[in-house]
Amino acid sequence: MPKLFTSFLIFILFISVTSAQSVQLEGFITDSLDNPLANTNVIATPLQQANAQIKFSISSSKGEYRLKLEENQPYLIEITHLGFKKITDTVQLSEDVSRNFVMQETTESLEEILIKQEMAVIVKEDTITYRTDQFKTGEERKLRDILKKLPGVEVDREGNVTVNGKEVTKLMVDGKAFFTGDEKLGVNNIPADAVDEVEALDNYSEVAFLKGLEDSDKMALNIKLKDGKKKFVFGDIEAGAGVEDRFLLHPKLFYYSPKTAVNAIGDFNNTGQKSFTMQDYLDFEGGMALALEDQGAYSQLYSDDFAQFLREDDFVFNKNDFGAASLSQELGGNFSLDAYSIFNKSKMRTQTLQDITYQTTEAPDELREQTNQNDLLFSISKIKLRYDNNDDTDLRANTNFKYNTAEAQSLLTSEVGNSSRFVNTNTQPENFEFLQTFNLNKQFSYKHTLKLEAKIKSEDQTTNRLWDFNQALFTDIIPLVDEGDDFRLNQLNQKQVHNLSVNAKHYWVLEDFHHIYPVAGVDYFNYNFNTLDEQILNDGSTNSFESAGFNNQMDFELFKASLGFQYKTQIGELVLRPGLVVQNYNWNISQFNEELVNDQTAILLPELYVEYKFKSSEKLRLNYNRYTNFGNASSYANRLSLQSFNRIQRGNENLQNQVYHSASLLYSQFNMFKGLFYNARLSYTHRESSIRNQTQIEGIDQISTSIFTDLPENTYSVYATINKRIPDFTFTLGGNTNLSEYSRIINDEVLDYESLNFGYNAKVRTRFDDWPNLEAGVRQSFSRLDSDAINNKFTTLSPFANLEYDFGDFIFEFNYDYNYFENQTTGDVNRFELADASLFYGKEDSAWGFEVNATNLFDIGFKRQNSVNEFIVSDRRIFVQPRIVMFKVIYKL
Numbered sequence: 001m002p003k004l005f006t007s008f009l010i011f012i013l014f015i016s017v018t019s020a021q022s023v024q025l026e027g028f029i030t031d032s033l034d035n036p037l038a039n040t041n042v043i044a045t046p047l048q049q050a051n052a053q054i055k056f057s058i059s060s061s062k063g064e065y066r067l068k069l070e071e072n073q074p075y076l077i078e079i080t081h082l083g084f085k086k087i088t089d090t091v092q093l094s095e096d097v098s099r100n101f102v103m104q105e106t107t108e109s110l111e112e113i114l115i116k117q118e119m120a121v122i123v124k125e126d127t128i129t130y131r132t133d134q135f136k137t138g139e140e141r142k143l144r145d146i147l148k149k150l151p152g153v154e155v156d157r158e159g160n161v162t163v164n165g166k167e168v169t170k171l172m173v174d175g176k177a178f179f180t181g182d183e184k185l186g187v188n189n190i191p192a193d194a195v196d197e198v199e200a201l202d203n204y205s206e207v208a209f210l211k212g213l214e215d216s217d218k219m220a221l222n223i224k225l226k227d228g229k230k231k232f233v234f235g236d237i238e239a240g241a242g243v244e245d246r247f248l249l250h251p252k253l254f255y256y257s258p259k260t261a262v263n264a265i266g267d268f269n270n271t272g273q274k275s276f277t278m279q280d281y282l283d284f285e286g287g288m289a290l291a292l293e294d295q296g297a298y299s300q301l302y303s304d305d306f307a308q309f310l311r312e313d314d315f316v317f318n319k320n321d322f323g324a325a326s327l328s329q330e331l332g333g334n335f336s337l338d339a340y341s342i343f344n345k346s347k348m349r350t351q352t353l354q355d356i357t358y359q360t361t362e363a364p365d366e367l368r369e370q371t372n373q374n375d376l377l378f379s380i381s382k383i384k385l386r387y388d389n390n391d392d393t394d395l396r397a398n399t400n401f402k403y404n405t406a407e408a409q410s411l412l413t414s415e416v417g418n419s420s421r422f423v424n425t426n427t428q429p430e431n432f433e434f435l436q437t438f439n440l441n442k443q444f445s446y447k448h449t450l451k452l453e454a455k456i457k458s459e460d461q462t463t464n465r466l467w468d469f470n471q472a473l474f475t476d477i478i479p480l481v482d483e484g485d486d487f488r489l490n491q492l493n494q495k496q497v498h499n500l501s502v503n504a505k506h507y508w509v510l511e512d513f514h515h516i517y518p519v520a521g522v523d524y525f526n527y528n529f530n531t532l533d534e535q536i537l538n539d540g541s542t543n544s545f546e547s548a549g550f551n552n553q554m555d556f557e558l559f560k561a562s563l564g565f566q567y568k569t570q571i572g573e574l575v576l577r578p579g580l581v582v583q584n585y586n587w588n589i590s591q592f593n594e595e596l597v598n599d600q601t602a603i604l605l606p607e608l609y610v611e612y613k614f615k616s617s618e619k620l621r622l623n624y625n626r627y628t629n630f631g632n633a634s635s636y637a638n639r640l641s642l643q644s645f646n647r648i649q650r651g652n653e654n655l656q657n658q659v660y661h662s663a664s665l666l667y668s669q670f671n672m673f674k675g676l677f678y679n680a681r682l683s684y685t686h687r688e689s690s691i692r693n694q695t696q697i698e699g700i701d702q703i704s705t706s707i708f709t710d711l712p713e714n715t716y717s718v719y720a721t722i723n724k725r726i727p728d729f730t731f732t733l734g735g736n737t738n739l740s741e742y743s744r745i746i747n748d749e750v751l752d753y754e755s756l757n758f759g760y761n762a763k764v765r766t767r768f769d770d771w772p773n774l775e776a777g778v779r780q781s782f783s784r785l786d787s788d789a790i791n792n793k794f795t796t797l798s799p800f801a802n803l804e805y806d807f808g809d810f811i812f813e814f815n816y817d818y819n820y821f822e823n824q825t826t827g828d829v830n831r832f833e834l835a836d837a838s839l840f841y842g843k844e845d846s847a848w849g850f851e852v853n854a855t856n857l858f859d860i861g862f863k864r865q866n867s868v869n870e871f872i873v874s875d876r877r878i879f880v881q882p883r884i885v886m887f888k889v890i891y892k893l
Contacts, residue, residue, distance in 0.1 A: 022727070023093045024096040025067045025069055025097050027098050027100040028062070028063045029059050029063045029064075030103070031084070031102070031104075032104055036061070037103060039672070040079060041122075042067060042078075045078070047074040054135075055068065055069055056121075056151075060672075060674070066673070068727035069093060072094055077090065079103065081103055084105055085103065121151065123616075123672070125616065126201065127199060132146050140192035141191070142189065142190065142192055143188075143190040144187045146198070147187065152672065159188045162219075163202075163219055165721060166219045166668070167219060170218065171183040171223070172222045172223065173186065173261065174225055174256070176261050190223065191234055196226040198224070199223075203217065204218040204220035213515070214451075231256065231258065232255070233254070235251070235893050236252055237249075238890045243886075247271075261326075262326070263324075266323050267320060269319070269320055271881075272318040273318075274320060316881065321344070321346070324340065338382075338383075339383045345376065346375075347374070349371070350370075350879070352370050353877040354366075354875070356873070357873040358872055359872060361699060361700075366414055366700055368412065368413070368415075369413045374407070375406060375407045376404070378403075380403075383398070393442055394441040395441075397437070401433070402432070402435075403433075404429070407427070410427070420470075421469070421471060421473075423467060426466045430463075431460070434459075435455065435456070438453070438455075439452070447510075455501045456499070457497065457498070458499075460495075461494070465491040466489070466490055467642075467645070469489070470487075473487075473645060477640070478550075479543070489536070490533075491533050498524075499524070503523075513570040514567075514569050515567070516565060517567075517579075518565045519562065519564050519581060521561070522560070523562075525560075528554070529637050530554075531551055533551060533640075533642050548640070550642075551639060552641065552651075554636065555591075559585070562581055563581070564605070565580065566578070566579035575609075575612075575613075576609075580607070582604055583628065585603075585657060601656070604626075609622070620665070621667075624661070624662070624663040627661075629658055630657050635651045635706040636653050636655055638652055647702045647703075648703045651705075652705060655706060657689075659688040659689050660690070661685065662685050663684045663685075664681060676725075677721075677722070677723040681717075682717070683717040683719075688710065690710075690713060692711070693705065693707070693744075695746050695871075697746065709745075711742070711743040711745075714740070717737065718736065721734035730767065732765075733762050736757075737757070737758040738757045740754070744870050746871075751787050751788065753786070755785050757781065757784075760779075762777050763776065763800075772805035773804045775802040776801040777799070777800060778797070779798040780795065780797045791825060793823070794825075795822050796820065797819075801814075802814070809841055810840065813836075813840075815837070819831060819863070828875065834858070835857040835858055837853065838851055839852050849889070853885075853886055854883060854884065855881075860880065861879060861882075862879045
């Protein structure tokens with residue numbers, strides 16, 4: 001373990017030993033009938049230290065509370081619980097003390113109680129409300145800084161939020177979606193001083209009267225603004241300049257009123273900071289919901305021509321121009337309008353050096369160097385018109401537009417033995433997508449509620465690719481004309497997608513604990529896929545590869561009809577929801593206007609949802625589904641297409657629908673009194689039939705053909721995390737294991753593989769008032785991929801430390817990561833260190849702030865990544881930007 005990281009651990013131990021001596025105040029809180037009062041707030045406010053942080057506890061289900069207080073420090077004790085009179089007391093302790101409190105019921109209305117009582121946390125059913133003033137200490141700049149201090153809330157570096165171990169998927173401000181609802185935008189930009197309350201809404205449903213009918217597992221955050229901020233403009237403008245002509249301009253402006261909300265964010269920089277990431281792109285397209293519903297569509301989205309540019313996270317150079325704006329407007333008469341638009345233009349240069357060992361052939365090792373220059377333009381816009389009478393009718397019309405284009409220039413050098421290949425590639429993808437969605441939710445009576453959704457989607461994508469090679473490739477397959485040392489190939493890929501779907505669900509309440517939900521739907525899908533591969537000759541004419549089996553003009557049509565039901569019942573604390581859906585598919589495949597396939601199939605898809613609630617804070621869930629899908633439609637194109645300088649792909653018109661089973665068991669518990677949070681998940685996936693690639697490998701060249709196979713494939717996974725909070729520390733321990741057993745056909749031989757990945761992470765974070773705060777931890781993972789022919793073992797160790805020190809008007813931050821990788825099969829070892837630092841100065845009552853920050857402090861030239869699959873073992877050097885030092889000026893509105 002590196003010396004610097006060890007020094008950090010010694011520092012945190014020193015801080016914990018030398019911090020002020022503490023004493024404990026504990027006891028029980030009951031009502032006048034001696035019944036325990038759970039979720040009672042107990043707040044201790046220091047009376048002599050002006051900026052000292054309050055101490056907070058929330059009582060357990062037994063009414064027990066516990067507070068850690070500083071020795072001989074006077075505190076004001078306030079005890080609050082909805083429906084009871086507030087208790088106040090003062091204490092100054094020199095030793096541990098046990099003291100019980102009895103609360104008296106109040107005759108005041110609930111509104112009067114809420115006005116008078118400053119409860120820090122209110123727990124009610126699926127909602128936890130935090131009053132943020134009770135947790136602020138003064139140095140908070142953004143919403144993320146507040147969220148880190150709330151019990152049960154965790155925020156990572158990117159701004160992803162979890163509450164009691166559950167990931168937040170939507171962010172709202174005063175009940176209105178913030179931008180697209182993506183929590184990272186709000187968490188990283190909303191000023192801390194505008195926030196009054198944070199509501200964590202578990203099992204969130206956007207339609208109020210569907211609550212209790214549909215089984216939502218979503219977690220949402222609703223940020224309530226302060227009264228003085230209900231109609232105001234806020235935000236800040238950040239500008240910076242640094243060495244080597246680096247610059248940054250980052251304006252963030254927000255206007256809120258009871259009926260109108262306008263947000264605008266800009267980010268213009270050449271420092272490598274990405275405002276729109278691959279994860280953002282996936283979230284906009286449906287995120288994990290899409291992955292669960294249609295794994296094939298999610299995989300296709302992740303690997304499409306546009307996504308490949310977003311996957312780059314490390315650059316030699318990167319310039320970003322990003323702008324986003326949103327409008328939320330109440331129109332009157334229960335109508336509202338929400339709209340947003342996002343625009344991103346970027347220019348990036350990347351460089352990689354890769355050592356590749358091939359596991360399936362006798363080919364010598366390959367050294368591959370690649371440089372890329374990508375120019376990217378992306379925009380997405382959405383308009384949502386909604387009618388909601390908050391009673392029995394919710395009607396929405398959503399219109400989405402997406403456009404992206406890019407130009408990528410790539411230079412690749414591949415050295416195998418004494419042979420060198422040079423490949424110069426120019427790629428120009430362009431894509432336009434339109435999606436219109438109509439949603440109707442109508443409650444006709446307590447017993448009958450209808451949910452109806454209709455979608456119209458149209459997509460047009462074209463990719464032009466021009467290759468220059470210094471030597472012929474796939475000479476046994478591609479009929480190249482030899483005109484010298486250079487070969488120029490042209491490729492055109494076009495796809496047009498048209499999709500129309502209508503789905504309906506009827507929530508029929510037979511009795512309070514017996515519901516039946518009939519479901520029905522129709523879905524029409526048309527996919528036109530054209531490919532062209534040809535050689536451009538020196539005289540400008542072309543040499544077609546069509547006679548060699550290349551080029552596609554495929555038309556794929558699919559019609560799906562679904563009919564089924566779900567039955568929901570509750571027995572005590574046990575909720576059961578079995579279901580059964582039958583889906584009928586008709587599909588037709590044509591190539592060059594000649595019909596190849598006209599087929600039909602029907603399939604039964606059972607499902608089961610079980611939930612047992614031990615108490616409001618402890619749940620056990622079981623979920624089982626049988627799924628089916630047709631995978632990537634381009635896999636049905638039965639002619640050849642060049643994918644890269646060493647890979648050709650052929651589809652197969654005889655593919656069928658994939659079928660697989662998925663089951664998961666989730667246990668979660670949170671105990672605010674003990675500051676203890678558990679989450680554990682077991683998952684199992686079994687594929688009955690799959691669309692996979694059958695691969696022929698000769699040297700480093702691969703020819704892959706899509707096949708439909710029932711070769712066994714099983715995946716088992718376990719995930720668990722424990723989070724424990726004590727007054728000045730938060731401890732987190734997590735672990736995961738993933739085991740996959742599967743088979744692949746390589747060179748006409750069926751090979752069985754077993755992939756095992758497991759790891760753990762542990763970290764501690766301090767929450768001192770007057771001392772520097774440190775988050776330190778370690779992540780370690782172990783990987784193994786075995787078959788009869790290969791055996792690979794890897795381990796990765798990543799200790800890290802993040803320091804934050806608030807002193808006077810200054811805030812100092814330092815982030816450090818150490819990465820150690822070892823190939824335990826070969827003994828190869830890679831290691832590198834990353835560090836960033838910043839110093840911010842700003843008076844609390846001043847609108848101005850100043851910051852100096854530095855990235856890549858150690859000025860490393862590259863990172864290293866190692867990977868393994870059925871074909872290769874790869875050691876990859878990814879070159880990164882040099883050290884950047886910048887000076888920033890921040891003006892807060």
